[in-house]
Amino acid sequence: MTRIKMIATNVDGTFLTQKRHYNQTRFAHQLMALEAAGIRFVVASGNHLGHLHRVFAPTPAVQTFVAENGGLIVDHGQTLFEDVIPTPTVHQIVADILADDTLRPQVLRLSGAHGTYINRRDHPSDPTSQAYFFNNIVLVDDLTKVEDTIYKINGEWPNDTIQRLADRLNHRFPGQINAMASGFGSIDIVAAHMNKAIGVTRLAKSWGIVPAEIAAFGDNDNDRDMLAHVGLGIAMQNGRDTVKAVADLITPADNDHNGVLDIIDFILAGKV
Known part of the structure; x- marks a missing residue:
């Protein structure tokens, strides 16, 4: 069995409960045990860095973040990648999406450095969820005029259409996004x-x-590549079937019942 040297986890639907909590005391003890075992802990999320800092503020030992679906990697306050x-691609994609009534979302956001x-x-x-996920909102009159370092474009559509729309967007902008x-x-x-x-x-x-030395947890399609690529891809019991299909392991418990923390204990005990 290959020894795990790094654990990466998605946040919402995976590490956090539906009420956006986690067992802080248990996790803090696990972080100390992971450090003693030489296992790195990494947050891998589609969210922006400021939100992730806020989520993990109760456990300040968490200092490594793969944010923006991989577009920004920060370790102990230092930007590594x-x-x-x-910018021209951002402006083109935004203009095309907004000009097409079949693609236009309810809300379109640009996640930038500032x-x-x-x-x-x-x-x-x-609005409550938007305020939770985005604590750095800047209101503008025209997204095609925004000049910033843009890591991600995010759109909000009805849940039942997003898989089909993601495929359409990739087909519409081949090789660009x-x-x-x-x-x-x-x-x-993303890029x-x-x-x-x-x-x-x-x-x-x-x-x-x-x-091969990485274990990764996820529940949704933006986790799928990560789970398929690492040595131990772990899908949440509550995850999408497309994610479970590429996983090596499915958590016995869901995100509301410590699914991630239970498997971390198994990793520490050498049982997976």
């Missing part, structure tokens, strides 16, 4: 060659860790 969507940009006329279906369903009726659009698998393995390589 950035991979952005070129803020998450939203047209002031857009109204999310769930990678559009992935990310849960909660959202699609994340064509970017996903969590690329980000996680890029980080691991900088530490001398190979993919």
Whole structure:
């Protein structure tokens, strides 16, 4: 059995419960045990860095983040890697999406280095969730005029259409983007060659860790490449069937019942 040297986990639908909590005391003890065992812990999320800092503030030992679906990698406050969507491509994609009534989302967002940009006329279906996920909102009149380092375009559509729309977006902009369903009726659009698998393995390589030595947890389509690429891909019991299909293991418990923490204990005990 290959020894695990790195654990990467998605956040929403995976590490967090539906009420957006986690067992902080248990996890803090696990972090100490992981450090003693020489196992790195990494957050791998589609969310922006500021949100991830806020989520993991109760356990400040968490200091390594693969944010923006791999587009931004930060370790102990130091940016190790950035991979952005070129500004002309961002403007073109935004203009094309907004001009097509069959593609236009309820809300379109640009996740950048200095803020998450939203047209002031857009109204999310769930303002409370938007305030939770995006704590750096900048309202603008025209997204095609935004000049910033853009890691991701994010759109909000009805949940039952996002798989089909992600496929349409990839077909519409071949070789320019990678559009992935990310849960909660959202699609994340990143650079064509970017996903969590690329980000996680890029980080691991900088530490001398190979993919076979990585365990990764996820529940949604933007986790699929990561789970398929690592040595131990772990799908959540509550995850999508497309993610379970590429996993090596499915958690016995879901995200509301410590599914990730239970498997971390198994890893520490050498049982997986």
